[in-house]
Amino acid sequence: MTSPTTIADRAGVAHRMTRKTSRLGEPKSRFGTLKPRLEAADFRTVKPPPKRADPELLTPEHRAWRATVLKNAGYRCETCGVKPPMLIADHVIERRDGGARYDPLNGKAACPSCHSLKTAQERAKRLAARPSPSSA
């Protein structure tokens, strides 16, 4: 059941509100929102460069490797076992550490959480292996 209602906001602008009742009988409201009149201010003095995908990740070879890795893992995260809406094909030995790029044995399906954790751990290892600037 739908009963359209018109209500006004604090500025007196009318909004249409549709009230629906869910299958369980509790009232469910849908309140259409308008685009904000002002853009959010951006006070950053240095802006990050636009995000661009690594061109290598767009190659057919990489896509085929990714598809194989995810299929072999049964589309589940190989670390925690969840089946998330988005899976990442991760290089077990990272490309920058000399890992084979297109070897399915160097691939592991990871959910975004497990992938972030692994990437952070690898980065920490790399930083720890680097000589500190004070000892130079």
Ligand SMILES: [Zn+2]
């Ligand atoms: Zn996971």
